[in-house]
Amino acid sequence: MGKINDILSPFTAWKHLVNEPLTVKKPLEREGADRYRGFHKNEIDKCIGCGTCEDICQNAAIDLVPVEGIETKDGDSGLRPKIDYGRCCWCALCVDICTTNSLSMSNEFKWIDEDADNFLFIPGADDKPWNNSEKGWKKPDYNLYDPNRVDMQELHPEDRDKSFIEIVQGYSKEQALKEADRCVECGICTATCPAHMGIPEYIRAIRNDDLEEGLRILYDTNPLPEICGRICTHKCETVCSVGHTGDPLSIRWLKRYIADQNPSERFKEILGTDTIEQNGKKIAIIGSGPSGLSAAHYLALMGYSCTIFEKLPLAGGMMRYGIPEYRLPYDQIDKDINYILSLGVEIKYNVTIGKDNTLDQLHKDFDAVFTGTGLHLGRSTRIPGTEHKDVHFATDLLREISLGNEIPVAEKVVVIGGGNVAMDITRSMARLQNQKFGKVNVIATSLESEDIMPADREEIVEAREENAQIIPGWGPQSIEIKNDKITGLHVIKCLSVFDEEGRFNPKFDENIKDFFEAEMVIESIGQGMDLSYLTDEIKENLKMDNRGRIIVDNNFQSSLEWLFVGGDIIQGPDVIHGIANGHKAAIGIDNYINSKK
Amino acid sequence: MSKLFNIKEDRSLFPEKNEQGKIDIDLSSHKYLKLWHGPQHPGITGNMSLEITLLGDEVMDCETHVGYLHRGFEKLMERRKYIQCFPIVCRVAVPEPDFNEYCFASAMEELAGIEIPESAKWLRTLVLEMARLASYLMWIGGQAGAFGQGIIGQWTNYLRDSMLDRFEELTGGRVYHMYIIPGGVRGLLPSGFKQRMEENLKFIEQMMKDVERVMFNNAVFKKRSVDMGIIEKDWIYKFGITGPNARAAGVPLDVRKDNPYLVYPQLDFEAVTATHSDIYNRADVRRRDLLMSVDLIRQIMAKMPQKGEIRAETPNVLHWKVPAGETYSKAECTRGEYGYYMVSDGSEYPRRINVRGPSYTHAVSLLEKMIINCNLADIAGLMVSLHTYPPEIER
Numbered sequence: 005m006g007k008i009n010d011i012l013s014p015f016t017a018w019k020h021l022v023n024e025p026l027t028v029k030k031p032l033e034r035e036g037a038d039r040y041r042g043f044h045k046n047e048i049d050k051c052i053g054c055g056t057c058e059d060i061c062q063n064a065a066i067d068l069v070p071v072e073g074i075e076t077k078d079g080d081s082g083l084r085p086k087i088d089y090g091r092c093c094w095c096a097l098c099v100d101i102c103t104t105n106s107l108s109m110s111n112e113f114k115w116i117d118e119d120a121d122n123f124l125f126i127p128g129a130d131d132k133p134w135n136n137s138e139k140g141w142k143k144p145d146y147n148l149y150d151p152n153r154v155d156m157q158e159l160h161p162e163d164r165d166k167s168f169i170e171i172v173q174g175y176s177k178e179q180a181l182k183e184a185d186r187c188v189e190c191g192i193c194t195a196t197c198p199a200h201m202g203i204p205e206y207i208r209a210i211r212n213d214d215l216e217e218g219l220r221i222l223y224d225t226n227p228l229p230e231i232c233g234r235i236c237t238h239k240c241e242t243v244c245s246v247g248h249t250g251d252p253l254s255i256r257w258l259k260r261y262i263a264d265q266n267p268s269e270r271f272k273e274i275l276g277t278d279t280i281e282q283n284g285k286k287i288a289i290i291g292s293g294p295s296g297l298s299a300a301h302y303l304a305l306m307g308y309s310c311t312i313f314e315k316l317p318l319a320g321g322m323m324r325y326g327i328p329e330y331r332l333p334y335d336q337i338d339k340d341i342n343y344i345l346s347l348g349v350e351i352k353y354n355v356t357i358g359k360d361n362t363l364d365q366l367h368k369d370f371d372a373v374f375t376g377t378g379l380h381l382g383r384s385t386r387i388p389g390t391e392h393k394d395v396h397f398a399t400d401l402l403r404e405i406s407l408g409n410e411i412p413v414a415e416k417v418v419v420i421g422g423g424n425v426a427m428d429i430t431r432s433m434a435r436l437q438n439q440k441f442g443k444v445n446v447i448a449t450s451l452e453s454e455d456i457m458p459a460d461r462e463e464i465v466e467a468r469e470e471n472a473q474i475i476p477g478w479g480p481q482s483i484e485i486k487n488d489k490i491t492g493l494h495v496i497k498c499l500s501v502f503d504e505e506g507r508f509n510p511k512f513d514e515n516i517k518d519f520f521e522a523e524m525v526i527e528s529i530g531q532g533m534d535l536s537y538l539t540d541e542i543k544e545n546l547k548m549d550n551r552g553r554i555i556v557d558n559n560f561q562s563s564l565e566w567l568f569v570g571g572d573i574i575q576g577p578d579v580i581h582g583i584a585n586g587h588k589a590a591i592g593i594d595n596y597i598n599s600k601k
Numbered sequence: 602m603s604k605l606f607n608i609k610e611d612r613s614l615f616p617e618k619n620e621q622g623k624i625d626i627d628l629s630s631h632k633y634l635k636l637w638h639g640p641q642h643p644g645i646t647g648n649m650s651l652e653i654t655l656l657g658d659e660v661m662d663c664e665t666h667v668g669y670l671h672r673g674f675e676k677l678m679e680r681r682k683y684i685q686c687f688p689i690v691c692r693v694a695v696p697e698p699d700f701n702e703y704c705f706a707s708a709m710e711e712l713a714g715i716e717i718p719e720s721a722k723w724l725r726t727l728v729l730e731m732a733r734l735a736s737y738l739m740w741i742g743g744q745a746g747a748f749g750q751g752i753i754g755q756w757t758n759y760l761r762d763s764m765l766d767r768f769e770e771l772t773g774g775r776v777y778h779m780y781i782i783p784g785g786v787r788g789l790l791p792s793g794f795k796q797r798m799e800e801n802l803k804f805i806e807q808m809m810k811d812v813e814r815v816m817f818n819n820a821v822f823k824k825r826s827v828d829m830g831i832i833e834k835d836w837i838y839k840f841g842i843t844g845p846n847a848r849a850a851g852v853p854l855d856v857r858k859d860n861p862y863l864v865y866p867q868l869d870f871e872a873v874t875a876t877h878s879d880i881y882n883r884a885d886v887r888r889r890d891l892l893m894s895v896d897l898i899r900q901i902m903a904k905m906p907q908k909g910e911i912r913a914e915t916p917n918v919l920h921w922k923v924p925a926g927e928t929y930s931k932a933e934c935t936r937g938e939y940g941y942y943m944v945s946d947g948s949e950y951p952r953r954i955n956v957r958g959p960s961y962t963h964a965v966s967l968l969e970k971m972i973i974n975c976n977l978a979d980i981a982g983l984m985v986s987l988h989t990y991p992p993e994i995e996r
Contacts, residue, residue, distance in 0.1 A: 016811065017752060017811065017814075039770065093688050094777075095688035097684065101919070141773050146785065146912035189919065
């Protein structure tokens with residue numbers, strides 16, 4: 005029976021004679037699934053050319069190339085991914101890791117072309133029929149790297165609002181490793197950092213737990229890591245590619261971690277600067293701020309004998325006399341400066357050029373002069389009432405606090421300004437009020453609305469935590485004075501700060517008014533430079549622009565070839581520009597002196 | 602040996618064995634013919650070659666040659682970061698990329714001490730069973746085709762294509778799925794997936810009844826496969842035979858049962874076995890295993906969580922340093938035990954990855970033994986009945 009069945013059974017297949025044949029759909033007629041990994045798309049304006057797609061591609065199918073119409077700028081390499089479909093395996097890891105979420109894939113899979121070279125294309129830049137396709141592979145919900153920053157331990161507002169103890173506690177090893185792990189090593193940060201620090205490299209050193217190598221990388225471009233690790237304006241973090249769809253890396257805290265973890269007494273050994281061959285040349289440096297210290301450091305490494313002339317009793321310039329101790333403790337400034345001094349740099353304190361010594365004399369005594377005298381003069385709003393004795397400049401008060409002098413503290417204070425200096429004096433004043441009166445009543449008001457306030461976001465948040473009031477978007481009108489005492493500040497609503505061309509041109513609505521009660525007003529709307537040490541003869545020969553700034557070339561050399569200028573009076577104002585200027589000027593000075601031989 | 606095959610020729614023609622137990626073949630006697638079977642031959646699954654010596658139609662001697670498909674994956678992986686190996690591993694065995702992905706990912710997770718989310722476990726199991734189903738559907742066409750039944754291959758390749766449609770929906774790729782990523786999987790089920798999958802499964806079950814009638818209840822197929830190519834039970838452990846090849850001999854080796862992984866302990870199934878261990882039996886074991894996959898897919902889709910995390914938190918994949926150590930991760934693929942032996946020296950790159958594919962034992966040493974005295978026309982059928990993929994011999 006079985007055998008007959010085995011003969012007849014196959015004939016049951018004949019029933020399919022009346023059925024449609026089973027056959028697969030022709031590829032040209034079918035559409036890819038919603039999630040299909042088809043041809044690449046790129047939102048070219050959203051892409052920043054970080055190259056993470058190129059890094060993860062195991063086939064080396066992606067190459068970052070310049071694209072017409074895309075300019076290189078801060079936070080954008082100006083390059084865009086070019087994909088070779090002769091190599092691509094359509095794994096979509098490039099899409100999954102894309103930091104800006106600009107790269108995706110369409111569900112299109114048909115592309116017929118007679119020229120094989122056409123299969124190398126730049127998604128988004130080249131016009132392709134699938135560019136507008138809605139379907140296809142998108143970045144999934146999971147992350148191939150952690151988009152969330154490791155929280156920094158900070159003193160609780162109640163523990164810090166009466167003292168100048170440092171707020172930020174620094175990362176532990178475990179935290180630093182976790183944070184360092186988030187880096188995608190794109191190098192957008194390096195390109196943007198004024199000093200072009202090797203950021204991905206020192207973050208890698210943290211991951212490898214090789215902090216000595218990390219320190220060496222830091223000192224390649226920045227001789228003030230403890231300081232920068234605390235108060236740098238971190239332009240690197242602003243452009244960090246990871247920050248586009250998550251929190252940017254806390255590059256600043258990682259730098260601090262390396263500097264903190266290496267014992268200062270071993271710096272010379274680690275950095276290999278125990279012995280430096282001297283070349284017998286002498287350089288004078290005016291001002292011991294970041295640019296002066298940076299120039300001195302790199303010149304000292306090249307064998308120059310450097311002497312810094314400092315007007316104030318201690319070194320550091322604005323870093324010591326402008327930034328409150330709760331952000332940058334003095335012992336950390338000393339740690340950085342002491343290392344530079346250990347290289348043989350000499351600082352002459354309490355020497356004011358123009359008074360105790362002259363620039364001409366320095367020119368005679370030294371082979372070259374670098375000046376980085378900074379912006380120490382306050383600027384006034386010049387509104388009615390600013391001539392009153394209880395109206396102060398923020399820079400003056402901050403300097404007095406650092407010098408250890410007592411400053412006037414009123415029960416009600418208004419600060420005019422929305423930058424970091426305004427936040428510094430606001431928060432310092434809040435602490436002093438707390439110490440003196442047991443309560444805080446300080447208002448900081450700025451022209452800018454909160455979204456465009458120049459102060460760092462965390463400064464605003466922390467100031468509020470310390471009970472200071474930040475009231476942005478108001479223009480100061482006049483200071484009201486009754487019986488020779490300040491009673492408050494009249495303000496009107498500020499509608500916009502910049503005009504359409506981006507120039508400073510504030511517009512106000514005079515019908516919307518407010519009044520902030522105060523017994524003391526502090527102005528913090530910017531600083532000016534004091535170039536009184538330049539004699540008339542020097543000024544005659546020195547090229548300056550119409551705003552009174554000294555014109556320098558790429559090496560920070562002025563039109564007087566022996567005079568190099570850098571720091572806040574040229575660029576900035578901030579520490580990292582000063583450091584970068586000082587480094588470049590050191591190289592410029594070396595070139596200048598070598599060219600004289 | 603003659604009991605393996607129904608050969609009733611005149612034994613006097615056979616050459617005598619020499620002292621080493623090898624057959625003395627004198628090619629200049631003009632009795633023998635040297636023939637290269639493959640590497641380009643439709644009966645050879647993938648690219649490998651059998652150098653056979655024939656006496657008439659009968660195989661006297663055989664030497665297997667591999668190397669036509671060598672891509673050096675294991676070495677390539679030592680030069681790539683772990684995440685960059687992820688798109689490579691699926692290419693080791695073309696019809697079943699998912700077992701490679703799973704073994705690679707689970708080995709990494711074991712070394713790194715990562716527990717993947719529950720949803721990911723279910724989705725991985727689903728994809729592995731889908732891969733098994735798709736792979737068997739391709740195999741069955743090959744097995745029938747090797748014995749001259751073209752229509753079965755046309756039907757089952759259509760069925761496999763319907764599974765590839767589901768793969769495309771779920772994973773974004775039809776052939777290379779790149780879905781089981783270290784840490785989890787790359788996507789949840791799309792909406793309407795279960796319904797479309799059920800339609801596929803129903804049609805597969807219906808068509809498999811036709812396949813049973815046309816292929817298995819077929820006098821020609823039985824004539825060519827029953828009592829052919831028997832694997833003796835005592836060879837199983839000697840040769841390291843696993844999977845359906847072992848189960849057809851009555852040895853219930855199934856990694857899913859023996860070393861349960863993913864959510865297999867929560868599924869209701871038994872290892873499919875047979876007793877006679879011939880080509881027909883092995884085909885039947887695979888057919889029943891295929892139907893069991895259909896059942897397992899139904900069970901998974903009924904029991905799996907509807908949503909949830911699909912990937913565990915892992916270090917940044919761009920510089921993931923897997924802790925130093927070594928591990929062996931294995932899974933039951935359609936051909937038997939599939940495994941990845943991974944050694945990490947604690948760097949960003951694997952120190953050594955060794956792929957254990959069942960085809961190595963089945964298509965090299967076992968085939969060389971079984972092919973002796975086989976009829977030339979049965980070689981393809983015999984080889985397909987061992988279900989070998991040369992790509993996984995040559996990683």
